[in-house]
Amino acid sequence: MNSTNTTNGTGTDRRGETQIAADPALPTLVITREFDAPPERVFRAYTDPDLVIQWLGPRQLTMRIDRYDARSGGSYRYVHRADDGTEYGFYGVFHEVRPNERIVQTCTFEDVPDGVSLETAAFEDLGGRTRLVATSLMESVEARDAMLASGAEGGVREGHERLDELLRGTQAADEHRRISRVFTDRVHGVPPGAWDNTAPCEGWVARDVVRHLVEWFPDLLRNGAGIELPKGPSVDDDPVAAWTVHNDAVQALLDDPATAEKMLSNPHIGEVPLDQAVDRFYTADVFMHIWDLARATGQDEKLDPGKCAQLLEGMMPLDEVLRGSGQYGPRVEVPESADVQTRLLGFIGRTP
Known part of the structure; x- marks a missing residue:
């Protein structure tokens, strides 16, 4: 030998x-x-x-x-x-x-x-x-x-x-676990009476940040993959419990080995492996809304700079498409010397 x-x-x-x-x-x-x-x-x-x-x-x-x-x-x-x-x-x-x-x-x-x-x-x-x-x-x-x-x-x-x-298949599950943990910390950190504070998204209050995440994603899964997520209490009644039930359900979906074999079909994005679709569209959305909830409720607004850079790099070439989809408001110009979090927030229409 x-x-x-x-x-x-x-x-x-x-x-x-x-x-x-x-x-x-x-x-x-x-x-x-x-x-x-x-x-x-x-x-x-x-x-x-x-x-x-x-x-x-x-x-x-x-x-x-x-x-x-x-x-x-x-x-x-x-x-x-x-x-x-x-x-x-x-x-x-x-x-x-x-x-x-x-x-x-x-x-x-x-x-x-x-x-x-x-x-x-x-x-x-x-x-x-x-x-x-x-x-x-x-x-x-x-x-x-x-x-x-x-x-x-x-x-x-x-x-x-x-x-x-x-x-490669478990990456989406681990990334969601990492990012949703930070959002969950912000949910639990909302001070008493602050759920109706004004949020950075026009017309939203703090509880609407949670409402957005627990409502749009289940619809995408239901229509695109035939998956029904468990539903928690109303965000108006208990935003913490509503988020907890929803978040646990998404994590369980990603942790299920069978998810890697499933596809999500949508007229706007075509047919995409389910775990990749969750990572690209939902987990990224959770990450950016960490800042919205933190700003609305007076909590730590710092985001992971590596994730900010990754998202910004991926979205920059899609500027016109994203703007046309209505997902983001008008771009807020920031100095070229600004840190990557500020540049990402400006790109998606937030005033840092």
């Missing part, structure tokens, strides 16, 4: 490729790959059984998880099944689970019960990306080489390809 075996056969560490290194003198296997997602998302894909079942192993095998308690001291067992009915069972114990950083576990293939490997997965933060370094320590070099000869190497590579696809 060569000391390094790579996808392109050169030994070069390349993004998007699984690097597999087997030291001829040691019973180890070191697997390295970069993923276009932060460590918390990659870690979750390794520890949440609802996600693990969607990527671990080759595509041609189905997977059943009997238990998957991914915590220090927890255990797991899962089975891969081939089309001919052959089953391959694996089990082990989690020795250390350090969130977003490290997982140490044992692994035993049930057909070889005396063979136990110690596996360590380290998640390195590359600033929005993650370098995964997984090391397997086996009982002998011969056992390691026999495992590779069995075709396990191809299964690892294919599993990582599936994980890449899964991470």
Whole structure:
């Protein structure tokens, strides 16, 4: 076995490729790959059984998880099944689970019960990306080489390809969770009696900011995807509860693995994967309305500058289209030297 075996056969560490290194003198296997997602998302894909079942192993095998308690001291067992009915069972114990950083576990293939490997997965933060370094320590070099000869190497590579696809699919859910959490904080932070304060949107008061979000999006889902969201109390009666029910329902929709397979159809945007439609049109709307609710109720108005820059870059080329749709009022001119939040607010017609 060569000391390094790579996808392109050169030994070069390349993004998007699984690097597999087997030291001829040691019973180890070191697997390295970069993923276009932060460590918390990659870690979750390794520890949440609802996600693990969607990527671990080759595509041609189905997977059943009997238990998957991914915590220090927890255990797991899962089975891969081939089309001919052959089953391959694996089990082990989690020795250390350090969130977003490290997982140490044992692994035993049930057909070889005396063979136990110690596996360590380290998640390195590359600033929005993650370098995964997984090391397997086996009982002998011969056992390691026999495992590779069995075709396990191809299964690892294919599993990582599936994980890449899964991470792209969970991005919308994580982005909504991050942004809606800030809006929820502002909802809970509205002072007593401030729900009828004037809001930046013409003709709106603070409660109308919540009303807008809980009313327009369910209609889009109902008409475009046949999805009915649970409905909470009236915004006039209880804006906090109305938002909580609505927000929890949207998050549950995005967290559902089946959502990645659904489409949303709309005469203005065409047919778009449902999770992408939620991210592009709804989550972005929630983000911009954080400022509206904060301004109306005297709360922290600061927005994430990275998200501001992303939205501004995406909307600038669509200036005339957006203006013509009636979604935004006349553009408010701001100095070119203004910060990115001020420029975004001016673009969508707000006076910062």
